[in-house]
Amino acid sequence: xxxxxxxxxxxxxxxxxxxxxxxxxxxxxxxxxxxxxxxxxxxxxxxxxxxxxxxxxxxxxxxxxxxxxxxxxxxxxxxxxxxxxxxxxxxxxxxxxxxxxxxxxxxxxxxxxxxxxxxxxxxxxxxxxxxxxxxxxxxxxxxxxxxxxxxxxxxxxxxxxxxxxxxxxxxxxxxxxxxxxxxxxxxxxxxxxxxxxxxxxxxxxxxxxxxxxxxxxxxxxxxxxxxxxxxxxxxxxxxxxxxxxxxxxxxxxxxxxxxxxxxxxxxxxxxxxxxxxxxxxxxxxxxxxxxxxxxxxxxxxxxxxxxxxxxxxxxxxxxxxxxxxxxxxxx
Numbered sequence: 129x130x131x132x133x134x135x136x137x138x139x140x141x142x143x144x145x146x147x148x149x150x151x152x153x154x155x156x157x158x159x160x161x162x163x164x165x166x167x168x169x170x171x172x173x174x175x176x177x178x179x180x181x182x183x184x185x186x187x188x189x190x191x192x193x194x195x196x197x198x199x200x201x202x203x204x205x206x207x208x209x210x211x212x213x214x215x216x217x218x219x220x221x222x223x224x225x226x227x228x229x230x231x232x233x234x235x236x237x238x239x240x241x242x243x244x245x246x247x248x249x250x251x252x253x254x255x256x257x258x259x260x261x262x263x264x265x266x267x268x269x270x271x272x273x274x275x276x277x278x279x280x281x282x283x284x285x286x287x288x289x290x291x292x293x294x295x296x297x298x299x300x301x302x303x304x305x306x307x308x309x310x311x312x313x314x315x316x317x318x319x320x321x322x323x324x325x326x327x328x329x330x331x332x333x334x335x336x337x338x339x340x341x342x343x344x345x346x347x348x349x350x351x352x353x354x355x356x357x358x359x360x361x362x363x364x365x366x367x368x369x370x371x372x373x374x375x376x377x378x379x380x381x382x383x384x385x386x387x388x389x390x391x392x393x394x395x396x397x398x399x400x401x402x403x404x405x406x407x408x409x410x411x412x413x414x415x416x417x418x419x420x421x422x423x424x425x426x427x428x429x430x431x432x433x434x435x436x437x438x439x440x441x442x443x444x445x446x447x448x449x450x451x452x453x454x455x456x457x458x459x
């Protein structure tokens with residue numbers, strides 16, 4: 129499925145010391161998010177924010193991680209990406225309790241769920257995978273910027289269930305938005321390194337929660353565990369992008385560290401452009417809605433993309449690292 133020479137990357141040895149760093153991971157209660165938190169925790173960051181909708185599962189995940197890394201400093205923050213009020217509340221808590229943010233890893237997402245809208249009226253896959261993360265990033269940009277320099281949005285379109293579209297087309301729409309958002313974010317904020325990453329086709333709960341998958345395909349779901357990538361392997365591209373040298377801001381990477389694979393849509397600067405900040409303003413949203421509806425399947429809808437933003441310890445004059453809608457840790 130993925131072509132190109134993969135970068136060799138072993139989290140336990142290739143992630144540098146994260147001492148003094150603060151990291152936030154969305155969807156950290158299970159799957160790739162949980163695995164990334166575990167791997168980050170092995171390298172002694174001062175704090176990891178585990179953002180999740182289900183607080184019970186989040187706390188269970190913290191317990192599991194602390195069995196392997198007893199001194200892991202993990203804080204749970206409630207985050208429901210289908211509610212912009214919840215996003216604002218989560219951001220407010222992080223801003224109030226943290227004086228820096230080195231890595232923002234936007235990992236949470238849904239796939240192939242039944243047609244619906246979020247609490248704010250957006251098509252649920254677009255709202256969860258893109259709108260919520262875009263707003264979270266916008267609200268945390270001041271803290272990211274402060275870290276890079278130191279030692280409310282208007283969403284009026286895509287407010288339908290999108291039920292006339294195939295469920296994977298709706299998913300693809302949200303993933304294409306992720307890639308375009310990172311592309312524009314990199315231009316608007318050169319002090320960050322922003323990148324979109326694909327973990328591979330990984331054996332996580334994403335597949336089992338994809339209840340709107342056509343029945344003919346669901347028949348094969350029990351067999352997926354034999355052919356899909358493990359969570360440990362699936363986390364590598366996210367972890368690599370958060371700490372490696374040479375990550376190009378605005379780029380989309382397939383696992384591990386393979387650039388240049390986005391489709392023509394994912395490289396379209398006109399499509400990525402917004403009249404204001406690169407969050408989800410009207411021009412980009414309208415264009416996405418029209419273009420993706422005409423393209424039921426786009427290469428950028430490959431399962432499980434994540435976005436990151438990472439900061440580095442480089443001086444102000446040198447761009448700092450960051451990945452996508454999910455800021456990653458300082459280099």
